Amino acid sequence: MTAPPAAPRALRILLAEDDDAMRALLVRALSRAGHTVVEVEDGFELSDYVEMMAGQGGSLEPPDVIVSDVRMPGCSGLEVLARLRRRGLTCPVLLLSAFADAETHAEAQRLGAHALLDKPVDLDVLRAAVVDAGGAA
Structure with a gap:
């Protein structure tokens, strides 16, 4: 008899999103x-x-995974990703963009983003990408 597949482990996620409604939706889905x-x-x-x-x-x-919008006030998700990589930090980063x-x-691929997901993001795709990125950490 085969054991049921293990549930994905709970991850610590840092989420950066400047749109309040989108941030609340993403937090709720990931939580x-x-x-x-x-x-x-x-940013x-x-x-x-x-x-x-x-x-x-x-x-x-450091979180297990960073999920960040690309275009935000302050630093963009790409700028923060570049800063992380310059400092040798390997935390997986998922980027989200409506304008990619x-x-x-x-550029996201060159900087080592785990993925760049287009908005509006399918929440099932996001949850799977987060688990995949967290497993790669």
Whole structure:
């Protein structure tokens, strides 16, 4: 008799999204999937969080996965991803964008994004991408 598949482990997710309604929807979807979500509302807060992460001299543990909008006030998701990689941090990053063109997709891939998902994002696709990224960490 085969054992049932194990449930995906709960992940710590840092979510950066400047649209309040979209952020609330994403937090709800990821939380209901059993994950712990820390939310920030723009690129300024995302950048500040990254600066305070352990490994950067800060006290915050890096999340298992970062989910970030590409276009936000302050730093864009791509800028924060570039900063993470320059500092040698390998935390998987999923980017979301309603305006992603081929150049944005290429830049995300070059910087090592786990995935760039187009908005409106299918929540099942997002949940699967988060689990996949968390397993790659």
